[in-house]
Amino acid sequence: EPEVTQTPSHQVTQMGQEVILRCVPISNHLYFYWYRQILGQKVEFLVSFYNNEISEKSEIFDDQFSVERPDGSNFTLKIRSTKLEDSAMYFCASKLGQGETQYFGPGTRLLVL
């Protein structure tokens, strides 16, 4: 069964460093998402991406964040200058079309020291 994959599974970085989290959505899906879950808190929406542009973003998704679909398969989330409060589990999700189910990847656990 097709699935969303994410790499790395864990990443440790120093405050102020840039990180890139990678996702490979399900191959024929058209809508892509990033969510995050700070330890012990809710899963929060960050951004959605469709037709090579951001279609919706939350207040969390400020200028420090960016997303890109550099080729036909990868979907990346970049954090330019990480802060301690960026430590969280980051989930990528994709779906085929409007009204369809979002399928989530296993997540990348980011720890900012």
Place this chain on the structure above:
Amino acid sequence: AQSVTQLGSHVSVSEGALVLLRCNYSSSVPPYLFWYVQYPNQGLQLLLKYTSAATLVKGINGFEAEFKKSETSFHLTKPSAHMSDAAEYFCAVRDTGRRALTFGSGTRLQVQP
């Protein structure tokens, strides 16, 4: 904006007992509703979803949920708990016209032998 309330951050049941996980949403217009499950160190897996076709929705692993508009609820049930059901369960809502999911805070289900 939509919000989702999950009553009970932890629920403990005995193996074979009824599982009831509560979810209430805030909306005057019925949204799309979902239950996801997260097993330890894994991503979010869809259990079931409500999209206005039927008020009683059957999902995977013997779970089902009933949409009650009068109570703005979408509680998750399973008649007989199994040890393998131990996980964190998230209720989520998506407004029509929006792409993002709004998640509840989650309920951790423990199943005692």
